[in-house]
Amino acid sequence: MPGPRPVPVRGDADLPGAVDVVIIGGGIIGCATALELAEAGQRVAICEKGGIAQEQSSRNWGWVRISRRDPREVPLMAASMRLWRDLDKRIGRETGYVQSGICFICEDEATFANYDRWKDHLVPYQMQARMLRPAELQQLFPGATIRGVGALHTPEDGRAEPQTATPAIAEAARDKGAHILTECAVRSVETQGGRVCGVVTERGRIGCSAVVVAGGAWSNLFLGNMGLDLPALGVVNHVLRTGPVEGGPEQAIWTSGYAFRKRADGGYTIAQGSGNTVEIVPDSFRYARRFLPALRMDYRELHFRLSGRFLHEARRARSWGPDDVTPFERERVLDPAPSPRMLKALMSNVSAEHPAFRAATVAQEWAGCIDVTPDAIPVISAVGSVPGLHIASGFSGHGFGIGPGAGGLMADIVLGRSPRVDPHEFRFSRFTDGSRIAPQTGY
Template identity: 25%
Template sequence: MSRMVEADVLVVGGGGAGCSAALHLAKRGARVVLLERGLVGGQASGVNHGGVRQQGRNPAELPLARRSRAIWARMADLIGTDAEFDPSGHLKLARSAAEEAELLRWNAIAEQHGLRPRMVGRNAIRAEHPWLGEQVIAGSLLEEDGSANPRLLAPALAAAARKAGATILEGHAVAEMAHDGTRFRVTANDTGFVAPVLLNCAGFWGAAVAARFGERAPIEALHPNMLVTEPLPHFCRLNIGVVGGDVYLRQISRGNVILGGGRGEGDPAVPMSRPRPDSGAAAMEKAVRLIPRLADALIIRSWTGIDGLTPDVLPVMGPSRTTPGLFHAFGFSGHGFMLGPAVGEVLSELVLDGHSDVPLDAFDIGRFAPRADAATGRGTE
């Protein structure tokens, strides 16, 4: 080991959450070092659809999503760019009576969180959006939602964090990690890093970080399959989703339609990922059923990355159950891009203030710990 670097907080993982945490901590005077194996935003935070949506989220995520939406509104002031954020509205579509009922159920919950989704019924949906196919029978529009460019967010957060005084180290894969009872000791690129606080923002690999400190978090690799078409005549500014989430799309200012659906494949040990042609074809077929004018659109590129999917499709976020000074934020299950800015801010509050007003109980890593069965005393999952 060539040298030792001391910090107040070490951050492992340079996605949106990790870079946002580094920024918010540095702005409050903390000495922060962020370690990223590849490039910031190189995995889940940079390869997703770019949805900035509260629409359709699990109710447990809505307070965090509300906090993040407020940050998106002032993103340009915070980091010098809005990352092409466009509050175009998010229209979630129903293709059956059961899906229509699900929209109504979620809308009622959303209103309890201060959101105002507008139900678009069977008569109005095609009148308002004549480019929709006959498969669509209803929709829910949340006008304050929208989209942004995922390639821009994490690098801009990292640049702002550096400007605020944080050290952002790309190309630094963590080789060793331990807690000596007082401080964390991490080795990367033959350099030692020491700090009393460690933020685990390592995406899919966050479960492996947690395991080093005796905490279980079941996770699988998620490779969202993404496509983009040639530029097309403009027909839609909205971000489009469906109940069930099996296809989603948006048209950008240049006319290209970005759409996603299905899964690619990969190996997180390398790490390597690549899109699957069969998943892309299936996603395109679903998109054409939603919007028939896409039938002749030429696909010009496809891609994927690596995210972490938890069994309940909720992230792991909050303090460790085993190790003081360790905080988790990983496993965002394909919908963490929009949340990243608020996740970082909340982590900074947990570290520096000891609390946050955003409810985190549903994200506690302890939900995966074996528990004793009351009747038999045997461990259950």
């Protein structure tokens, strides 16, 4: 696999006959949900078609941020940040979490005013956020020549290591009794009397009373086979990491031309601040109308690409039975190709403003596929039409940082306990109950 190599997690050799909850997907959302459920005494099995964290959970930027979140996500992200602070102690393993601060650069006064308004969302959570002018910004990034009129600075934001964090959470769930089943795709969900009663995997059946679909970019396809429509499209982000950079900044930074954060090894993960690639696939046409409000807001930041992915998905089975080989077994890891042109421009943009990077070596390049919903917030919800079925997906590029909190909220819903934040905005039924579906950031 050309992409990042997460810490390997050994899959269990034996399939359990029955558990309380089966989680479909071994990314950070699925593993965080498993940990919460296992800590509550539930029998849990994580079923992952490939390996733990081999897709977006190891390919993301590694940011743990509340800054510039959609206001509907802020309460859950505040809860997640509290969990990150004590997570290493809780699980007895290193995630690489560091509270380092993040700066979002404002290129004009209108953006500066928007970010200034946004920081009011943090007031109820006693979190700091300051607007910095260029002189103050220079103190955080000495020697840099950052273009802009100022920045939003959130010192309580931080970073963690994607290649280690999710495997560490998975192993902690195993410590509490969870089964981890890798290269074990779930083919179908079984029901009895309309309720979930089990799943059929490529290795056999597991009885259960609840299922959580946390399949990231694959959730739409899996749920479609059940007759359920989770509107989501894949967006590709292009990322690289450098070798160690002498004198590099501790603070993470976002600009329209680049974003970076320091890594535990002294190198940096660098990505585009804007300019994600949208693969044109058959679902692009099926969901075009639903995504129009988001496209009107972000179309300047998107690059549309027609590639072999269109035919690949056009030929892919959209329905199958429990005895059929599924698309999840034919494509264990979604590994999109990075754009050399974009990554070359990326290093040029960073080096132009930060002299410390001019001698940096590129150690690795990759791309990852982000599952995006029309309103750019996730679904964390029970499915009313199928008792026992739950969805935790559609995190729209925000899943890594919010992962511990989202897993906790999903566990709250599965267990029927008082939710840690109001889950109303994340309900699956919002796509069918007449609600207005659109991003609310505006920042």
